[in-house]
Amino acid sequence: MRLKDPVNITLGIAVEILYAFGIISAAFLVCLLIAWQI
Amino acid sequence: MILKPSPQDLKNIGYYLGKIILGLGLMMFIPVIFGIALGEINPALDFLIGLEITLIFGLVLSKLCFTEEDLSWMQGMIVVSLSWLAATLLGAIPLYLSGHWSSYLDTCFDAMSGFATTGLTLVQDLDHLSLTHNLWRHLIMFIGGQGIVIVALSFFVKGASGAFKMYVGEARDERILPNVVHTSRFIWLVSITYLILGTLALGTIGVFEGMKPLNAFFHGACVFMAAFDTGGFAPQSQNILYYHSLPFEAVTIVIMLLGAINFKLHYHIWMGNRKEILKNIETRALFVAIMATFLVVALGLNQKGVYAGAIALFRKGFYQLVSGHTGTGFMTIYAQQFISDWNHLALVGVIIAMGLGGAVCSTTGAIKMLRIGTVFKALLEDIKRIILPDKAIVVKKMHHIKDIFLEDKQARAALLITLAYLCLYGLGALIGMWFGYPFLESLFESTSAAGNVGLSCGITAVTMPAALKLTYIFQMWAGRLEFMSVFTLIGFLVSVFRGR
Numbered sequence: 066m067r068l069k070d071p072v073n074i075t076l077g078i079a080v081e082i083l084y085a086f087g088i089i090s091a092a093f094l095v096c097l098l099i100a101w102q103i
Numbered sequence: 104m105i106l107k108p109s110p111q112d113l114k115n116i117g118y119y120l121g122k123i124i125l126g127l128g129l130m131m132f133i134p135v136i137f138g139i140a141l142g143e144i145n146p147a148l149d150f151l152i153g154l155e156i157t158l159i160f161g162l163v164l165s166k167l168c169f170t171e172e173d174l175s176w177m178q179g180m181i182v183v184s185l186s187w188l189a190a191t192l193l194g195a196i197p198l199y200l201s202g203h204w205s206s207y208l209d210t211c212f213d214a215m216s217g218f219a220t221t222g223l224t225l226v227q228d229l230d231h232l233s234l235t236h237n238l239w240r241h242l243i244m245f246i247g248g249q250g251i252v253i254v255a256l257s258f259f260v261k262g263a264s265g266a267f268k269m270y271v272g273e274a275r276d277e278r279i280l281p282n283v284v285h286t287s288r289f290i291w292l293v294s295i296t297y298l299i300l301g302t303l304a305l306g307t308i309g310v311f312e313g314m315k316p317l318n319a320f321f322h323g324a325c326v327f328m329a330a331f332d333t334g335g336f337a338p339q340s341q342n343i344l345y346y347h348s349l350p351f352e353a354v355t356i357v358i359m360l361l362g363a364i365n366f367k368l369h370y371h372i373w374m375g376n377r378k379e380i381l382k383n384i385e386t387r388a389l390f391v392a393i394m395a396t397f398l399v400v401a402l403g404l405n406q407k408g409v410y411a412g413a414i415a416l417f418r419k420g421f422y423q424l425v426s427g428h429t430g431t432g433f434m435t436i437y438a439q440q441f442i443s444d445w446n447h448l449a450l451v452g453v454i455i456a457m458g459l460g461g462a463v464c465s466t467t468g469a470i471k472m473l474r475i476g477t478v479f480k481a482l483l484e485d486i487k488r489i490i491l492p493d494k495a496i497v498v499k500k501m502h503h504i505k506d507i508f509l510e511d512k513q514a515r516a517a518l519l520i521t522l523a524y525l526c527l528y529g530l531g532a533l534i535g536m537w538f539g540y541p542f543l544e545s546l547f548e549s550t551s552a553a554g555n556v557g558l559s560c561g562i563t564a565v566t567m568p569a570a571l572k573l574t575y576i577f578q579m580w581a582g583r584l585e586f587m588s589v590f591t592l593i594g595f596l597v598s599v600f601r602g603r
Contacts, residue, residue, distance in 0.1 A: 070375075073373060073374060073375045074296070074373050076375075076377060077369070077372040077373035077374075077375075077377060078296070078297075078300070078373075080372055080377045080380055081361055081364060081369070081372060081380065082357060082361070084360070084364075084380050084386065085356070085357040085360040085361060086357065087390070088360060088389075088390060088393055088394075088425075089353065089356055089357070091390070091394060092393070092394070092397055092417065092421045092425070093413065093417055093421075095394065095397055095398060095401055095421075096401065096413040096414075096416040096417045096420070096421065097413045099401045099402065099405050099413075099416060100405075100411075100412050100413040100416055101413070
């Protein structure tokens with residue numbers, strides 16, 4: 066395993082973007098709950 | 104007894120400071136070439152003048168103070184704090200020559216705001232600023248986000264142990280790779296990789312939204328640099344509101360969050376340790392903190408009933424919140440709307456988020472998640488000690504790349520920096536109130552400056568008192584360097600006058 070392995074870098078970037086989308090999804094859920102006052 | 108600095112101390116400081124200034128001067132070649140390529144000759148000349156002054160200053164310092172000695176800890180810290188001041192004064196020259204700033208102080212305010220990745224701005228008529236000057240505004244965020252010293256380490260300083268001392272002085276206490284020069288190159292690798300991806304994504308959205316391709320990709324690159332380096336400048340005066348695009352806003356949220364991740368964590372994830380993102384105390388703390396502060400903001404906004412529907416709440420409420428939490432300062436509302444449209448509960452939610460910040464060893468400012476996590480774990484440990492029987496042994500662990508047993512000295516260090524930030528937020532708020540601004544607005548703007556955020560509720564303006572501009576410049580500088588380098592410089596100045 067080395068740093069410049071493009072597969073690892075690509076998967077790493079994908080994981081980081083997924084983390085960001087996780088936060089966005091959770092926040093949007095909060096928006097839905099608050100806006101619809103569920 | 105305080106010792107007076109020796110001539111060798113001054114020589115070491117001057118030599119390394121000269122090297123860093125040379126690094127900054129070389130970066131000014133980028134806008135010169137860019138300006139000539141676009142046919143913006145006058146702006147290119149502004150940068151040529153700035154470049155010459157910077158290179159002359161750097162060359163004279165490094166030649167006059169030439170030394171082969173390594174830096175001591177004190178010298179390293181002083182070089183870092185002085186290099187940020189020198190970068191502000193020199194980096195402001197080409198901006199001032201554009202005529203878009205009403206005074207050199209205003210230009211220095213913007214230069215410090217750029218280098219410290221804050222985003223507060225005093226520029227006038229931004230919409231008619233040349234592309235070359237606009238590029239420099241965003242480039243200084245890119246340089247400052249990685250670290251001015253990192254630029255010099257990558258090109259000039261070869262593996263000296265002094266390099267590590269400057270690296271630490273620039274609020275990067277985590278060494279990613281054993282060699283600090285390799286560490287700084289890795290930081291550039293991450294930033295350049297995301298620069299290409301981010302510019303492509305934002306530029307493509309811009310084209311689909313109807314912008315001309317060249318303009319769309321220029322805006323994409325500028326906005327990326329400001330988002331990943333959690334800066335907050337934008338090419339247009341309306342900031343992100345200018346684009347009126349949900350996909351553009353969603354992508355910038357992703358980039359801001361990526362910028363708030365620790366470079367050490369980037370390294371381990373890119374090396375294949377992908378589960379670390381779920382286990383790391385910083386990513387967990389960031390998720391919880393964003394959700395908790397957003398809940399406060401959302402409840403506040405819902406009380407006021409200003410944004411009807413989930414999409415509006417997301418685009419106006421969550422966007423400002425995540426922009427504040429990551430220390431970016433992008434806005435999809437006008438500054439005055441914080442006061443006219445938002446209630447106190449929502450404002451307090453954003454102030455707390457701005458005060459917390461992102462991960463250590465990232466491009467964000469403020470207290471940061473590792474310290475919040477450490478203080479929280481230490482608090483839990485103490486509560487357990489009280490609840491459990493006297494004979495019980497309480498051991499607290501946290502996971503940051505590896506399992507770490509929490510020791511008192513870690514908790515103490517985290518608490519001290521947290522306290523220093525809280526004092527800095529409070530100090531700026533007091534000075535703001537002294538100039539007649541209301542409490543909450545003063546605290547908002549002060550936290551934004553000291554936490555290197557860049558959200559504004561309207562106080563930051565050309566007409567604000569010069570003393571308040573200087574206060575915010577000091578807050579941006581001290582907040583970005585996380586105090587130690589600044590305190591060392593103050594101690595050094597005291598020793599110059601009072602030492603024996």
